[in-house]
Amino acid sequence: MTSRWLDETEDRAWRGYRRMFTLLESRLTRDLAEDSELSMADYTVLSNLAEAKDRRWRVKPLAERMQWSQSRLSHQIRRMESRGLVAREQVEDDGRGAAVALTTHGLKTIAAATPGHMAAVRKHMIDLLDPHQLATLGDIAEVVVGHLADDETPIGG
């Protein structure tokens, strides 16, 4: 059924997008949990740290990059620290600051999880799409993200 708010093409795009996200997210979460002890949140944090040149980030820039609230990231880090995946460090030039660093265990864990996770991403999404669709998805995201990034006020807490 198409609502009176969107025409047929719009409605198909919107509902499809919502449904795709729901299904994909639950599938990737499940696959990841099955072979790694990591949640998607854990994975995202670890992979951001692993991509950094010195394997560490200040808390605030990391939160901004991930579009998470500082509070959410702080809680997440505390939990991950207790599992030995990351460590908090003080920062030289700023006594308030804290940095999160990847531990050896964290590095091993993300290294072990990544091939499987990326295979799942391929299997359940990327490999199903042709180059034109991939390019268009990239375009769509660019437009939407560009628009939202503009008038975006900082996220809370």
Next chain:
Amino acid sequence: MTSRWLDETEDRAWRGYRRMFTLLESRLTRDLAEDSELSMADYTVLSNLAEAKDRRWRVKPLAERMQWSQSRLSHQIRRMESRGLVAREQVEDDGRGAAVALTTHGLKTIAAATPGHMAAVRKHMIDLLDPHQLATLGDIAEVVVGHLADDETPIGG
């Protein structure tokens, strides 16, 4: 940066998609909360009920349709019932069963919230895309959802 797991086009599509979702979701959530007392979860439940011919659903089929666990929906319904948005009812032919029905208050609430919400959906996504992009997004979702719907085991709890 592109990882060694995805080529440039794939990486752009994948990261863009993730980022788009994060930003869009937080924006729509905020907009909706600002003019309606509803969370996205509340809105989805109400709008599914409102779309049904008799304004009610059995719990299990509704959970399946929304791709929620029964448990999640059950908790959600309890909370919404306490706010007067929905009501639980017994079912005639099955003593185990329960149905969720829209209350007058629930109907008023969703009716009041929908124009603003759909305007936000347009403003932050749909109206930013041209017809070709919308059609392609619909295609993409169809492929991915079709693939996942196949091997999908029922969701838990």
Next chain:
DNA sequence: GATAAGTACATGACATGTCAACCATATTCG
């Protein structure tokens, strides 16, 4: 250099979601 204002992060209380039982009713099958 003291006080005010701002920044970085953490915390606690509460809302929401998940997972594993649990209950009650239905169905199957000897």
Next chain:
DNA sequence: CGAATATGGTTGACATGTCATGTACTTATC
């Protein structure tokens, strides 16, 4: 029939996320 099993839904304990606030340090202002 009556026992075993399946189904629909709920619940409680726990994990995760949000919001408002607290705390410690830094910067600005005079």
